[in-house]
Amino acid sequence: MAETTIKSEIINPENLVYKKTDLMTDKVLSYCPGCGHGTTHRIIMEVIEEMGLMEDTIGIAPVGCSVLAYEFMNVDMQQAAHGRAPALATAVKRLMPHKTVFTYQGDGDLAAIGTAETIHAANRGENITIVFINNGIYGMTGGQMAPTTLPGMKSSTSPYGRDLGMMGHPLKITELVAQLPGTHYVTRQAVHTPANVRKTKKAIRKAFELQKQNVGMSFVEVVSNCNSGWKMTPVQANHWMVENMFPYYPLGDIKVDGEIVENN
Amino acid sequence: MEKELRLMKGNEAFGEAAIRAGTDGYFGYPITPQSEVMEYLMAEKPHERTGMVVLQAESEVASINMLYGGAGCGKKVMTSSSSPGISLMQEGISYMAGAELPCVILNVVRGGPGLGTIQPSQSDYFQSTKGGGHGDYRLITLAPSSVQEMYDFVGLGFEMAFKYRTPVLVLSDGAIGQMMEKVEIDAQVPRLTEEEIRNNYPWATTGRYKGRERNIITSLDLDPARQERHNEALQRKYREIEKNEIRFEKIGCDDADYLFVAYGTSARICQKSMQLAREKGIKVGILRPITLFPFPYAEVEKMAEKVKGILSVEMSAGQMVEDILLAVKGKTKVEHYGRMGGIIPAPGEVVDALEQKLIKG
Structure with a gap:
């Protein structure tokens, strides 16, 4: 057995090269290793810290894997009924227009049970930021088919693969909300590589900056893996995501400054 | 000061009372026989009178969840609907009871079951008083029998809702909502400032002011022992309400x-x-x-x-x-x-x- 040396000097504060933001609590994340939720949580909290918005931010947690987001995000949080986060956020923002308000929602929450709330909050042009995690599956309940499950993709309720004739088509809700005049900035990102993490962080920062300008809804989709639900290792899941999810859900800006980006 | 008297419909009286009580937000969806509440509010421009927000939501489901969001911020929020719409709100009401959020909800009852009729009925008594949604909870239920009480129960409702941190239901019916009677109008109660809300309701999610610990509004606790303690606390609150509030x-x-x-x-x-x-x-x-x-x-x-x-x-x-x-x-x-x-x-x-x-x- 190799001898383990504790290099005490690396934990000395003067040698600190990376520190998690104080806006993430010390609570151990409930997410599976390799899942994109933890990274996305951290990015949002870093942006809020860097923009100095802690005292004025109210976040809304969904139902799904990230139902406990309020345990990890160290800002004022409300936990919404399944799919209703945009309704909560609408009221919070309308009643306190100077606050920064965001929802954090998965695909089942945002694109199935909460479709009406999503579309109408977007269409009213609510000055809120929605961060939408799309992993094509219901993770928390054990890997059932989601509105975003790909054609032919297996899940516990589509065990022979999603049959489009029987189960309908995957919903590109991000493209849908981009069509609505109430949205100002709509983008699709991912967090599976450092470069993508940086791009997503930029997108989330832009979304919060736009919220301060009261120009309408900013909507950031993060295509993510679900290695548990997809029954893969984290590495396999990331490869599978690149090969299968990205062609259907292409990364990049969909709407910028209120205008649809051509050739997206 | 001499009281102002007006001849009003029950539903209109409820709307005027909402403004006068210093309500911060009304969120609703049209349904007969209570649509006059939101019509009255929109016509009165409360955003100019007091800064009150009035928003027509996409559904009763959205309305009640807007109440959840607003109440979570310590705001005085209310909605109104009629039986089928109130049925749609039951999930949200259960969440608000669980998360201990105050609000006032008006049900101008019409006959059921189903789409039923638009005529008055009192067939929502069980739903109102025994807990219409899931879980062990109760709603304080006020039953007006005059237009004056439609007016008065807004202020009284908010008083109780914030005292006990629980939703209050005003259980009216199509006859009380539609009939006209004279109403004594109160003086305007000012809306609370953010500072007053922070001081009065330290649980409210208004942002981590001066770096205070974060506030969380939730009805979830996956630990059965803690969830049972939470339920026991709710039951103690309902017993306290039974002791103090019978009218x-x-x-x-x-x-x-x-x-x-x-x-x-x-x-x-x-x-x-x-x-x-x-x-x-x-x-x-x-x-x-x-x-x-x-x-x-x-x-x-x-x-x-x-x-x-x-x-x-x-x-x-x-x-x-x-x-x-x-x-x-x-x-x-x-x-x-x-x-x-x-x-x-x-x-x-x-x-x-x-x-x-x-x-x-």
Whole structure:
């Protein structure tokens, strides 16, 4: 057995090269290793810290894997009924227009049970930021088919693969909300590589900056893996995501400054 | 200062009371017979009068969840709807009870089940008083029987909602909502500032002011031991409400041989029925529960010891009568008389029912 040396000097504060933001609590994340939720949580909290918005931010947690987001995000949080986060956020923002308000929602929450709330909050042009995690599956309940499950993709309720004739088509809700005049900035990102993490962080920062300008809804989709639900290792899941999810859900800006980006 | 008097519909009085009570936000969806509430509010431009937000939501489901969001920030928020819409709100009401959020909800009841009718009914008593959504919770339920009470119960409702951190339901019906009566209007109550909200409601999610610990609004606790403790705390709160908040009115009860128990529109009808009965020599009184939860069990029991029979008069198949039976404990005869499907009973038929079911029966 190799001898383990504790290099005490690396934990000395003067040698600190990376520190998690104080806006993430010390609570151990409930997410599976390799899942994109933890990274996305951290990015949002870093942006809020860097923009100095802690005292004025109210976040809304969904139902799904990230139902406990309020345990990890160290800002004022409300936990919404399944799919209703945009309704909560609408009221919070309308009643306190100077606050920064965001929802954090998965695909089942945002694109199935909460479709009406999503579309109408977007269409009213609510000055809120929605961060939408799309992993094509219901993770928390054990890997059932989601509105975003790909054609032919297996899940516990589509065990022979999603049959489009029987189960309908995957919903590109991000493209849908981009069509609505109430949205100002709509983008699709991912967090599976450092470069993508940086791009997503930029997108989330832009979304919060736009919220301060009261120009309408900013909507950031993060295509993510679900290695548990997809029954893969984290590495396999990331490869599978690149090969299968990205062609259907292409990364990049969909709407910028209120205008649809051509050739997206 | 002399009070301002106005002639108003019940629904309009509710809208005016909302503005006067310093409400921060109204979120609603049109449904007959209560659409005048939001119509009145929109016409009054409360955003100019007090800064109050009035928003027409995409559904009752969205409305009640907007209340959740607003109440979570310590704001005075309210909605109004009618039976089918209130059914849609039950999930959100359960969440608000669980997360201990104050709000005022008006149900201008119409006949059911299903789409039913747009005419008045009292068939939502069980849903209102026994917990219409999932889980062990109760709603403080106020039953107005006049346009003045439609007005007054907004302020009273908010007082109770914030005192106990729980949703309050005003259980009206299509007749009270649509009829016009004179109303005494209160002076304007100012809306609370953010600083006042921070001080009064330290639980509210208004942002981590000066770096304070974060506030969380949730009804979730996956740990059964903690969830049971939370449930026990809720139950203690409901017992406290039962101890402090029972309200009722007694009319002509001192010499009564018989008793009508009725709320809302039925209580109004029973006043005429009482007069008709007394003209025939039948001494009847009225006990009008104003709070349906908490129900005036003790007062009904006290009356049961004095009278020869109690007639529960409701525009339903007989819902409140179950609470009367619980209160009476067999001490006197209890019967129900009701009409359904949007039919309002005439005063004479109530007297007939009294005679047939209790006096001759």
